[in-house]
Amino acid sequence: xxxxGPHREVLFLPGTGDAAAAPLNPHAKxxxxxxxxxxxxxRPTDDGExxxxx
Amino acid sequence: MTRYDESRWHEELILSAxxxxxxxLDQAFAPTNAHPRLRFIQAEIRRLAAVYSPLGQLERFIYxxxxxxxxxRYGGLKPRQVxxxxxxxxxxLQAQGIKPxxxxxxxxxxxxxxxxxxxxxxxxxQWQAAWEQSYxxxxxxxxxxxxxxxxxxxxxxxxxxxxxxxxxxxxxxEAEQLGLAPANFGRARLGRxxxxxxxxxxxxxxxxAYLTRLDERLSDAASRELGWEETCxxxxxxxxxxxxxxxxxxxxxxxxxxxxxxxxxWSACSSRTNAREGMPxxxxxxxxxxxxxxxxxxxxxxxxxxxxxxxxxxxLTVRIRQLGKLLAETGRLxxxxxxxxxxxxxxxxxxxxxxxxxxxxxxxxxxALSLRLSNGTHHDSLGLMxxxxxxxxxxxxxxxxxxxxxxxxxxGESA
Numbered sequence: 001x002x003x004x005g006p007h008r009e010v011l012f013l014p015g016t017g018d019a020a021a022a023p024l025n026p027h028a029k030x031x032x033x034x035x036x037x038x039x040x041x042x043r044p045t046d047d048g049e050x051x052x053x054x
Numbered sequence: 055m056t057r058y059d060e061s062r063w064h065e066e067l068i069l070s071a072x073x074x075x076x077x078x079l080d081q082a083f084a085p086t087n088a089h090p091r092l093r094f095i096q097a098e099i100r101r102l103a104a105v106y107s108p109l110g111q112l113e114r115f116i117y118x119x120x121x122x123x124x125x126x127r128y129g130g131l132k133p134r135q136v137x138x139x140x141x142x143x144x145x146x147l148q149a150q151g152i153k154p155x156x157x158x159x160x161x162x163x164x165x166x167x168x169x170x171x172x173x174x175x176x177x178x179x180q181w182q183a184a185w186e187q188s189y190x191x192x193x194x195x196x197x198x199x200x201x202x203x204x205x206x207x208x209x210x211x212x213x214x215x216x217x218x219x220x221x222x223x224x225x226x227x228e229a230e231q232l233g234l235a236p237a238n239f240g241r242a243r244l245g246r247x248x249x250x251x252x253x254x255x256x257x258x259x260x261x262x263a264y265l266t267r268l269d270e271r272l273s274d275a276a277s278r279e280l281g282w283e284e285t286c287x288x289x290x291x292x293x294x295x296x297x298x299x300x301x302x303x304x305x306x307x308x309x310x311x312x313x314x315x316x317x318x319x320w321s322a323c324s325s326r327t328n329a330r331e332g333m334p335x336x337x338x339x340x341x342x343x344x345x346x347x348x349x350x351x352x353x354x355x356x357x358x359x360x361x362x363x364x365x366x367x368x369x370l371t372v373r374i375r376q377l378g379k380l381l382a383e384t385g386r387l388x389x390x391x392x393x394x395x396x397x398x399x400x401x402x403x404x405x406x407x408x409x410x411x412x413x414x415x416x417x418x419x420x421x422a423l424s425l426r427l428s429n430g431t432h433h434d435s436l437g438l439m440x441x442x443x444x445x446x447x448x449x450x451x452x453x454x455x456x457x458x459x460x461x462x463x464x465x466g467e468s469a
Binding site: 043045046048050051053054 | 069072073076116119120123126165168169172175176199200201204207208211235237238240241244245248273275276279312388389
């Protein structure tokens with residue numbers, strides 16, 4: 001597979017291979033377990049905003 | 055069932071596709087089923103790579119944003135995967151001819167950067183989060199979407215995290231005025247109340263809190279948070295921590311790990327050495343399966359380290375070094391008031407351990423953040439550190455000055 005060139009977005013056009021092709025890391029933990037973030041989502045002022053429609 | 059023109063992307067088709075995908079995911083996966091849900095989303099992104107129709111690519115784009123939203127809420131992606139998904143989303147929009155700013159659908163570019171901003175915030179890159187949010191608003195060209203105040207709410211949250219309380223107060227008010235869903239309304243109102251409190255406008259803060267109590271749109275969680283904000287504002291006024299401690303006793307509505315830890319940090323800021331009496335130890339809280347403070351990640355790690363600092367079993371040098379490592383990462387705290395608490399509580403302990411140069415460093419961060427939050431009017435946002443700010447080793451008024459810089463008496467004078 002060629003290295004990403006200056007027109008990098010072309011690499012991710014439909015059918016050309018992309019992030020989704022990478023398998024989910026079975027060892028990756030959720031944010032609450034990873035210790036990398038603070039919020040447990042239990043406080044309205046800590047858990048950001050809900051993107052409408054998603 | 056309404057059928058839309060599927061030969062090109064347009065607002066109705068986008069809303070319909072989003073709704074269909076969200077319903078499909080919610081029906082198939084319970085919220086606790088986070089990893090299977092993410093695996094399914096990734097499989098759909100792979101499958102749709104071979105579907106070249108406009109609708110197929112629209113669904114693929116929506117799955118890309120959905121994967122990022124899922125990651126922001128539950129985690130599961132590596133940094134490389136996050137980066138590649140953002141690039142993929144952008145590439146799909148470009149391939150469909152949707153240009154940033156100039157296209158009527160440019161708000162899709164904005165959505166991609168809004169979720170990027172939220173992910174940056176979670177990862178502790180607070181400046182990057184604010185930049186991405188602002189860039190997203192610029193790209194969206196004022197497109198209001200289904201929730202007109204959403205962009206203003208996001209920007210106000212980012213501004214508050216950086217300590218820009220003036221922008222935050224105006225932004226939260228604007229978001230409410232433009233219109234928000236009930237959950238986001240609660241966030242905007244609480245954000246404004248918190249901004250006023252940290253800016254030192256305590257009367258306005260309590261007046262707005264009183265008005266908010268009468269609003270029926272608040273959820274139970276938001277009402278609980280409102281009660282906490284009122285208590286914190288009263289503590290800032292009186293410097294009396296008793297009401298805060300009373301909130302977190304077993305059986306009260308704030309008997310939750312997040313409030314218990316915050317109350318611990320408040321008490322660690324106090325000049326009274328017995329301020330923590332009667333409060334459960336964090337190591338005790340950690341063993342309670344109902345509280346599970348470990349879920350709070352860095353906030354819990356920091357508080358636990360501070361508690362360990364007060365235990366003399368470990369050498370002082372080790373305790374100081376461990377605290378320093380965590381202080382270097384205060385950006386990982388998702389709210390600015392927690393960062394204030396972290397600096398203040400650390401400065402208090404360092405001063406108690408007679409490490410005055412280190413205490414000055416932490417206290418200066420606290421004072422600088424207080425000044426930033428209050429637009430230069432308050433040196434002590436939490437109202438508990440006045441005694442320390444007046445100490446000779448901090449002010450530099452005597453030979454005890456601990457900081458290796460020019461004496462404080464010359465600061466602020468014109469050159």
